[in-house]
Amino acid sequence: MTDAPPKLVVENVSKRFRTRKGEIHALDDISLAVREGEFVCLVGPSGCGKSTLLNLIAGLDFPDNGRIFADGKPVTGPGSDRMMMFQEAALFPWLNVFDNVMFGLKLKPHLRDKERREVAQYYLQLVGLERFMHANIHELSGGMKQRTALARCLAPNPRVLLMDEPFASLDALTRDQLYGDLQRICQQRKKTIVFVTHNVREAACLGDRVILFSPNPGRVQEQFTVDLPRPRDINSVALAQHASEITRALKQHLRPDLTEAAE
Amino acid sequence: MKRFLGATLFFVLMVGLWELCVRAGLWSPVLVPPPSSVARYIYESLSDGTLEQATLVTMRRLLSGYFLGLLLGLPLGLLTARFKVLEDTIGVVALGLQTLPSVCWVPLALLWFGQTETAMLFVVIMGTVWSVLIATDNGVRTVPPIYVRAARTMGSRGVHTWLKVIVPASLPFIISGMKQGWAFAWRSLMAAEIFVTILTGFGLGHLLHYGRELHAMDQVAGVMLVIILIGLLADKILFSPWERFLHRRWGTAKP
Numbered sequence: 001m002t003d004a005p006p007k008l009v010v011e012n013v014s015k016r017f018r019t020r021k022g023e024i025h026a027l028d029d030i031s032l033a034v035r036e037g038e039f040v041c042l043v044g045p046s047g048c049g050k051s052t053l054l055n056l057i058a059g060l061d062f063p064d065n066g067r068i069f070a071d072g073k074p075v076t077g078p079g080s081d082r083m084m085m086f087q088e089a090a091l092f093p094w095l096n097v098f099d100n101v102m103f104g105l106k107l108k109p110h111l112r113d114k115e116r117r118e119v120a121q122y123y124l125q126l127v128g129l130e131r132f133m134h135a136n137i138h139e140l141s142g143g144m145k146q147r148t149a150l151a152r153c154l155a156p157n158p159r160v161l162l163m164d165e166p167f168a169s170l171d172a173l174t175r176d177q178l179y180g181d182l183q184r185i186c187q188q189r190k191k192t193i194v195f196v197t198h199n200v201r202e203a204a205c206l207g208d209r210v211i212l213f214s215p216n217p218g219r220v221q222e223q224f225t226v227d228l229p230r231p232r233d234i235n236s237v238a239l240a241q242h243a244s245e246i247t248r249a250l251k252q253h254l255r256p257d258l259t260e261a262a263e
Numbered sequence: 264m265k266r267f268l269g270a271t272l273f274f275v276l277m278v279g280l281w282e283l284c285v286r287a288g289l290w291s292p293v294l295v296p297p298p299s300s301v302a303r304y305i306y307e308s309l310s311d312g313t314l315e316q317a318t319l320v321t322m323r324r325l326l327s328g329y330f331l332g333l334l335l336g337l338p339l340g341l342l343t344a345r346f347k348v349l350e351d352t353i354g355v356v357a358l359g360l361q362t363l364p365s366v367c368w369v370p371l372a373l374l375w376f377g378q379t380e381t382a383m384l385f386v387v388i389m390g391t392v393w394s395v396l397i398a399t400d401n402g403v404r405t406v407p408p409i410y411v412r413a414a415r416t417m418g419s420r421g422v423h424t425w426l427k428v429i430v431p432a433s434l435p436f437i438i439s440g441m442k443q444g445w446a447f448a449w450r451s452l453m454a455a456e457i458f459v460t461i462l463t464g465f466g467l468g469h470l471l472h473y474g475r476e477l478h479a480m481d482q483v484a485g486v487m488l489v490i491i492l493i494g495l496l497a498d499k500i501l502f503s504p505w506e507r508f509l510h511r512r513w514g515t516a517k518p
Contacts, residue, residue, distance in 0.1 A: 058416055060412055060415060060416065078415045078416045078418070079418070080416075080417060080418040082416070083416055083417065084412075084413070084416040086409060086412070086413065088409055090407075090409040090410060090412070090413040092410060092413075092428070092431070092432070093432075093512055093513050093514075094431040094432065094434060094512050094513075095431075095512075096512075103414070103417060103419075103427075104417035104418065107417055107418040107419060107423075108418075136511060136512050136514065137512070137514075138512075138513060138514030139514065152417075156417065156418075162416075
């Protein structure tokens, strides 16, 4: 382990939501730290507050208690050093693929327009969509949409990527391909990643560390280190062993939510 | 080409049938003018300049009123969608006034502004502004929140988010509101022109009205044709490009 200060720090964070049915205790006194360059997966059944935590780190929402630091500075709102990727691609239908990737780049004032175009092209190449630069969003498949969203996230060169179940709605084949792509890109570009999922295998495949959440109220239940060499194959035996270990822990902690979480 | 020929054949046949029926004495030419005399009217009034003059006057009223209406309606719609106070006040007023055919404003407009261009402008603006306002408001409310969140994580804020995300995301609504506003403005202007004489300019509606007074049905039919033609052209020039854009980008049904 290095002694460098952590990239992200979550300190005693709590968050409640008021709904018509009453109050939901989404996060209860969560603390965790993420190192520079680390790939952390948050796993747990739906409703355990992992997406909420991601929104708080992104600065799209604020904790009721506790503090969040990025690079030692408190998070007061969204910042382009922390880019977020959602389950739905959230691409803008009024722009084509290229202009979607350009959107975040245009908000970087120090770049010249020529540089922006080069960067956008580079990232579209990286996700394998250079031939679809001028396509409209509705013409893309689900996997291509998520690749575009990934390129759009990566293009402004954030140090931190916050990913909220980005591959959940894709078919298994496309997903396996994207696991490979994401690992390759992260190794090349040295990103710090917080990745939310309820798929244990996915977490074991991508994460250096897997953090298990439990619901009502959302708490950190247990942490696992996955020290398999990269790139990892989601179908490898060693990975399956790690995954089953995590699944076992999940089942122990969450009897009532067993069916959904163990998928 | 084949489609074009088919359509041409259809219209030629229709006009031919019309001419034949009148010539055969089915109706009196006083009631239904034959296409030949309508064509003569159009030709003559074009050569002496009355038709161009009237078209120009009407189009000037329509376009200036329409664009002023857009200029008011679009930002007001954004504001009512953004601020609760305005939603509860201007929003309600808009909803009420949208149900009022704007030609109902004519009596008051005449009283306030006299028989002037301002009165006509006012009626056209009233036809445009409310439906544009309501469509814009609706469009903004239906923008998926995820677009705004995605934009914010990329560093978009305030006015930038409104101009680059919320407005383009609500374009499908805004365009259809603009179309409706155009239709309302056009109808109310025609009604107003037929209804009252404006001293400062003689529009297509007046031409139609005087055609009726003089029992010149060829004039009435000729002016009607011009009105239809302007409507078609406006659709092709003002709205078709937008609709093609929406269709291409959003992948919605071909307009």
